[in-house]
Amino acid sequence: MAEEAEKIRRETGRVLGRFSRKRGNLIPILQKVQHRLGYLPREAMLEIARFLDIPEIEVYGVVTFYNQFRRNPPGKHSIRVCLGTACHMKGGYITLDAWKRRLNIGQGETTADREFDLDTVACVGCCTMAPVTVVDDKPQANVEPTRVDGILLAFEREREKKHKENRESS
Amino acid sequence: MKVAEPAAVAVAYNEIKSRAESRWRELANGDKPVIMVGTATCGRAAGALQVLKTLRNEVKKHNLDCPVVEVGCMGHCHAEPIVMIKKPGYPFISYGYVNPVVAERLVKEFLLGDDPCLESVLGALEENDLVPSLADFPRAVYEKKIILQNCGQIDPTDIDHYVARDGYAALARVLQMPPDDDVINEVKKSGLRGRGGAGFPAGQKWHACRSTPPGPRYIICNGDEGDPGAFMDRAILESDPHSVIEGMIIAGYAIGASYGYIYVRAEYPLAVARLEIALRQARKLNLLGKNILGSGFSFHIRLFQGSGAFVCGEATALAASIEGKPGTPRPKPPRMTTEGLFGRPTVVNNVKTLAFVPPIIRNGAAWFTSIGTKDSPGTAVFALAGKIANTGLVEVPMGTTLRQVIFDVGGGIPKGKKFKAVQIGGPSGGCLPESALDLPIDFDSLQDAGAMMGSGGMVVLDEDDCMVEIARYFLEFTQRESCGKCTFCRLGTKQMLAILDDITLGQGKEGDIDTLLQLAEDVKLGSLCGLGKTAPNPVLTTLRYFKDEYEAHITEGRCPALMCRELIAYYILPDKCERSCDACVGTCTVEAITPNKKRIKVIDQEKCVKCNTCLVACPPQYNAVIKLSPPSEVPAAK
Numbered sequence: 032m033a034e035e036a037e038k039i040r041r042e043t044g045r046v047l048g049r050f051s052r053k054r055g056n057l058i059p060i061l062q063k064v065q066h067r068l069g070y071l072p073r074e075a076m077l078e079i080a081r082f083l084d085i086p087e088i089e090v091y092g093v094v095t096f097y098n099q100f101r102r103n104p105p106g107k108h109s110i111r112v113c114l115g116t117a118c119h120m121k122g123g124y125i126t127l128d129a130w131k132r133r134l135n136i137g138q139g140e141t142t143a144d145r146e147f148d149l150d151t152v153a154c155v156g157c158c159t160m161a162p163v164t165v166v167d168d169k170p171q172a173n174v175e176p177t178r179v180d181g182i183l184l185a186f187e188r189e190r191e192k193k194h195k196e197n198r199e200s201s
Numbered sequence: 202m203k204v205a206e207p208a209a210v211a212v213a214y215n216e217i218k219s220r221a222e223s224r225w226r227e228l229a230n231g232d233k234p235v236i237m238v239g240t241a242t243c244g245r246a247a248g249a250l251q252v253l254k255t256l257r258n259e260v261k262k263h264n265l266d267c268p269v270v271e272v273g274c275m276g277h278c279h280a281e282p283i284v285m286i287k288k289p290g291y292p293f294i295s296y297g298y299v300n301p302v303v304a305e306r307l308v309k310e311f312l313l314g315d316d317p318c319l320e321s322v323l324g325a326l327e328e329n330d331l332v333p334s335l336a337d338f339p340r341a342v343y344e345k346k347i348i349l350q351n352c353g354q355i356d357p358t359d360i361d362h363y364v365a366r367d368g369y370a371a372l373a374r375v376l377q378m379p380p381d382d383d384v385i386n387e388v389k390k391s392g393l394r395g396r397g398g399a400g401f402p403a404g405q406k407w408h409a410c411r412s413t414p415p416g417p418r419y420i421i422c423n424g425d426e427g428d429p430g431a432f433m434d435r436a437i438l439e440s441d442p443h444s445v446i447e448g449m450i451i452a453g454y455a456i457g458a459s460y461g462y463i464y465v466r467a468e469y470p471l472a473v474a475r476l477e478i479a480l481r482q483a484r485k486l487n488l489l490g491k492n493i494l495g496s497g498f499s500f501h502i503r504l505f506q507g508s509g510a511f512v513c514g515e516a517t518a519l520a521a522s523i524e525g526k527p528g529t530p531r532p533k534p535p536r537m538t539t540e541g542l543f544g545r546p547t548v549v550n551n552v553k554t555l556a557f558v559p560p561i562i563r564n565g566a567a568w569f570t571s572i573g574t575k576d577s578p579g580t581a582v583f584a585l586a587g588k589i590a591n592t593g594l595v596e597v598p599m600g601t602t603l604r605q606v607i608f609d610v611g612g613g614i615p616k617g618k619k620f621k622a623v624q625i626g627g628p629s630g631g632c633l634p635e636s637a638l639d640l641p642i643d644f645d646s647l648q649d650a651g652a653m654m655g656s657g658g659m660v661v662l663d664e665d666d667c668m669v670e671i672a673r674y675f676l677e678f679t680q681r682e683s684c685g686k687c688t689f690c691r692l693g694t695k696q697m698l699a700i701l702d703d704i705t706l707g708q709g710k711e712g713d714i715d716t717l718l719q720l721a722e723d724v725k726l727g728s729l730c731g732l733g734k735t736a737p738n739p740v741l742t743t744l745r746y747f748k749d750e751y752e753a754h755i756t757e758g759r760c761p762a763l764m765c766r767e768l769i770a771y772y773i774l775p776d777k778c779e780r781s782c783d784a785c786v787g788t789c790t791v792e793a794i795t796p797n798k799k800r801i802k803v804i805d806q807e808k809c810v811k812c813n814t815c816l817v818a819c820p821p822q823y824n825a826v827i828k829l830s831p832p833s834e835v836p837a838a839k
Contacts, residue, residue, distance in 0.1 A: 057525035058508055062467065089526075096527035096684075098509030099467050116430030116624065116660045117586035119674050125812050129790060132810070153511065153678070155468055156432030157246040158586035158660075159278035159593055168470070170246035176790045176812045 036074065042067045043075045047082050054083060057093060061100060069105040098153070106141045106148035108186065110134070111165035112174075115154030122175065123162040127151065129176035130164070133183055146186075207377035213494040214373035217486055218364055225365030229287065234267045234312055236260070237285040239353055241274035241439045242471050243432070243593075248300065249282035255301040256284070259308035267312060273440020275353030278593035280323055283353070286311060294332055297323035340591070340610040345572060347580050348556040349596045352440035357475050360482035363443040369488050371562035375451050376496040384455040385411060388558065390566035392578040397423060397514070397551035398626065398655045399731070400577070400644035403558075406548055409538040410456045413546040418458040421542065421549045422449050424465040424472070425519060427511035428627030429678060431658030433582045434552040436594055438465065438472035441556070442479035446502065448555030450489060451562060453500045456548055460501050464519055467506040476504055511628070511682035515730045516541070516549040518684065529684045530730035551656065553582055573599030577643035587624070587660035590615045597642070604638040607661055618663040621762075622746070626655025628675045628682075629735035631742030632668060651742040653735065667764035668747040669754055673701035675739040679732060689727030693720050694736055701740070705765045707831070709755035714744065763828040766811045770832035773815075775801045777825035785815035785826065806835065 046063045050056045057079070064075050071094055080087040094100045112118075112127045131137060134147050141148040157163045160172035166182060174182070228235055238244070238253045257269050275283055280297030286307060287293045294317060296307065303321050310316040317331070324335035335341065355362035363369070375384050389404030410418060422445060426434040438445060449461050465473055480502055483489040491499045510528050512518045518528035520542040541547025557579060561569050570578045577599040583606060586592050590612030597606060603623060607613065614620050622632040631652035633640070640646050647654050662671065680694040697720050700713050721737035728734050744751065753759045760768040773785070773794075780800040793808035794815060802825075804815070816826040829835055 053525075055523065055525045058522065059506070062506060062508065093525070093527055096510060100508065114429070116627070116658070116671075116674070119429075120587055120660065120662065120666055120671065122813060128810065129812060132790070152468060153427065153509070153682075154429035154431070155242070156426070156435040157243050158430055158432055158584065158658075159243055159281075160246045161586065163246060170242060172246045172248075175817070176814050177788055180790070 039074050043078045070101045106145050108147050110149045111152045113163040114151045117158035117161040121161040126162050129179040209495040210376045221361035221364035224361045234288040236269045237272045239283040240271045243278040244281045247281035252282045252304045255304040270356050273352045273357050274436040276594035292329035293326040295323045296321045345598050346596050358478045371559035391561045391569040396553035410546045410548045417545050419542045419547040420452050420458045420461040422463040424552045425507045425514045427514050428658045430660045432584045433657050435469050442476045444556045448558035450500050464505050512684045529686045574643050583657045583659045585611045588663040589661040599643045600641045614663050622662045624660040626653040627658045628679045630655045631738045634746040667762040668743045668750045672740045672743040679736040687728045689724045690733030693724035704754045706767045707758045758831045760830045769828045769830045770835045772835050773802050774825045779823050784818045788814050788818040
């Protein structure tokens with residue numbers, strides 16, 4: 032836990048060092064901190080408020096206003112189901128259900144083993160490939176419930192392979 | 202500002218241009234073959250990066266002297282990944298649906314051998330006797346590419362490609378004009394209207410900003426393309442970023458601004474990356490920054506990443522967002538052109554509006570007004586998606602009819618299904634039925650039909666799409682994205698959504714339609730910004746053209762399009778089910794299908810999650826799986 036707190040302080044400090052104390056820098060700072068930590072912990076938000084000399088609630092207000100920011104740690108793999116118009120009409124909501132069913136978590140949640148986190152995205156602009164799921168920042172085309180199983184199987188296989196390699200090397 | 206030195210600017214530009222041209226000639230008309238791969242986001246989703254890797258490996262393996270260049274999006278997104286090959290002695294050919302196997306063949310058979318792999322050809326990019334060219338396709342009759350001209354033809358990360366195709370020529374010309382109203386007058390004469398959706402004349406906006414008392418002014422490029430179903434701005438920023446940058450610098454010169462912001466969604470990481478590269482290259486050639494081309498005019502551009510809020514597409518909310526605040530709109534007036542970003546006069550233009558500026562300056566206002574209609578000159582760019590054969594980007598002159606765009610350019614509805622409606626303008630637009638298809642596309646006629654041009658997303662719906670569900674979907678979106686400032690937008694949309702939820706769940710009541718209509722009017726009147734004012738549009742247009750579907754949901758508990766999941770059930774027709782086949786059993790994601798004693802498959806309605814997998818899996822020669830609505834239609838098991 033102390034390790035985590037130390038990491039948060041270190042990374043937040045590193046980002047802040049590259050910005051001037053201008054209010055207009057708030058969103059770019061939040062973006063960079065989230066990029067490094069994967070999310071925006073309470074301590075980081077407090078630190079940023081102190082740095083810009085603005086009320087803490089204003090940082091919190093901005094973080095909760097925009098869809099991009101998250102306040103809980105992400106999983107190792109991110110699953111983003113696109114729910115743009117084209118994806119929705121081609122069954123994106125069915126795909127979302129399939130992910131929920133398989134990962135056994137709801138939207139905006141992370142699996143207990145911190146392997147996967149599941150969320151939706153308004154539109155990634157790949158409407159011609161609908162329904163799209165963005166897996167680890169790579170848009171995947173035509174993800175229907177059977178592809179969901181396929182993608183998860185691929186991760187499973189990779190994990191097993193790594194596991195085996197680790198055992199062999201040790 | 203110092204008066205420009207025309208001669209010096211021309212000399213500086215010509216130097217850049219001649220170097221770029223010689224590099225381009227070497228690539229495009231040299232004696233080496235060239236491979237181009239479309240790697241915009243749509244291409245990547247279809248696997249363009251694997252294709253690119255295979256091509257590079259093969260070229261290296263065979264020691265070929267052949268550059269492999271990444272280009273943007275050609276607009277034929279349905280055929281991605283697309284590869285284009287120029288081999289001396291052959292026409293410039295594009296290939297569609299390329300996978301690593303085809304890519305390997307292209308190198309082995311075409312580049313090393315002399316078989317141009319005609320079976321994978323999409324079309325040639327120039328007239329020739331060997332392969333039909335894209336210009337011969339029926340859709341080419343309607344298309345007119347102005348701002349998509351470079352997309353998919355040049356490497357967006359190489360400024361020389363853009364310059365060689367007359368890029369920055371308009372900027373060089375403008376910098377030689379005195380910094381008074383000449384530039385603005387040219388844009389005014391062209392009649393260019395804002396492509397963000399509202400269609401406000403761009404020249405007028407620039408003029409208003411320029412007429413303010415001296416002091417800092419800003420120009421913002423609005424690339425916060427939040428409409429779900431629209432991807433024109435993404436494609437342009439990824440495929441031809443310099444056209445937008447050039448348009449911005451010209452706008453800056455015209456209104457007397459020296460700072461500009463490009464506001465892009467963080468959901469478009471590739472667009473952000475390519476813009477960053479483009480800005481760096483433009484600065485290096487002194488096309489951007491201090492004392493541009495020695496003219497005395499300085500202009501700086503900063504990139505700002507939007508954090509995912511639909512309301513930030515609204516100009517005042519967008520400015521608040523750049524200032525580091527939550528993006529909530531404020532009342533107008535004062536207009537942005539008098540009091541905008543940081544309280545200073547600001548022009549906010551859409552990506553496409555700015556991309557139109559360089560061609561207008563190069564070819565003149567008269568050329569621009571000769572295209573399109575009298576009140577809406579120029580072309581319109583649409584992102585075609587949904588149930589349409591040729592999904593992708595199209596650019597057609599204003600005044601083209603919806604029918605021509607959907608059936609002639611877009612290739613109509615696939616799988617022999619029937620056209621039902623077209624959704625235009627995203628959450629602010631509406632659904633237009635068959636009877637509206639002969640409307641000419643321009644800013645005003647679409648508004649009369651209850652929709653709006655919006656930024657250009659066009660989602661085609663067929664007989665399997667439920668109109669109540671699509672209205673509910675858009676309202677769910679606007680309700681979630683409402684910033685909460687205006688009561689009617691915040692609470693009115695919530696109540697409307699609750700009613701629509703009920704209807705799609707089969708719990709609709711008599712009187713719901715009247716309440717919806719009344720709430721819609723209130724939300725329209727009681728909201729400050731475009732988001733709230735237009736949020737009821739999808740509900741209003743579907744009620745206007747498809748009222749019978751609402752009624753079927755409410756009175757019969759039936760979804761005519763068989764889409765609303767609570768109102769349908771999957772059923773396997775016993776006399777069509779083939780005993781020896783168990784395709785559905787194996788694919789069912791929840792093991793709800795089992796064979797009975799006669800090996801006829803039966804769905805356990807309790808277990809079924811209605812994921813549609815069995816319907817897709819059932820081989821077409823049997824077609825035994827059907828949907829029934831209401832669910833009580835399913836015959837009881839014997």
